[in-house]
Amino acid sequence: MVEEYAFDNTEERRKNRQNGTGWIEVIVGSMFSGKSEELIRRLRRAQIARQKVQVFKPKIDDRYSIEQIASHSGMTHISKPVMTAKEILAQIEPDTEVIGIDEGQFFDMEIIQAVNELANQGKRVIIAGLDQDYTGKPFEPMPQLLSIAEFITKTHAICVVCGQTANYSQRTFESDARVEVGASGKYEARCRKCFVPHSDAPTVL
């Protein structure tokens, strides 16, 4: 079962830390796959280790400007809403060791250079995001972030139709917009067999 794979490359990360190098960790998967939980878990562990942590998420709309990241299971962590990748760079304090970023798919391509810059400064950057949109297309800039990351974690949800491993976010309402803000409750996790990629997706199972 894919879900049981280790999410933690602790040994490799420790080697990097010993020689003072920064690095990039990317967590990707469908909605409900546990990306935010995994991000929050890593951030909490860093804080327990007394490392200075700063967390950001994209401010795509005023409804999303609450100062925290949250998982579907209720885990939360404080975070700063930002409009652009440049804003992240501007807010980083010199003694920050770990940087967390959630909803990475809502940043533009500048995020690539920004996280590279932070890792080059010796910081650990952990960025989580959706790797596919509701049609199953790669969701930029996550594919590019996967290319430059030292460590990659793919999380999976459970298909709500058949119980198998889910890799897709099924939209259960009509809309052609790639981003639907505040649409929580209108997506569900589906496996490859049960995913219906077009707008003729059944809304009732």
Ligand code: ADP
């Ligand atoms: P993501 O950030 O990938 O959207 P979250 O970390 O916010 O995921 O939420 C993961 C949690 O969502 C799970 O621990 C579980 O409690 C809940 N959940 C709800 N529906 C599903 C599903 N179909 N498969 C797996 N987890 C689900």
Ligand code: ZN
């Ligand atoms: Zn299924």
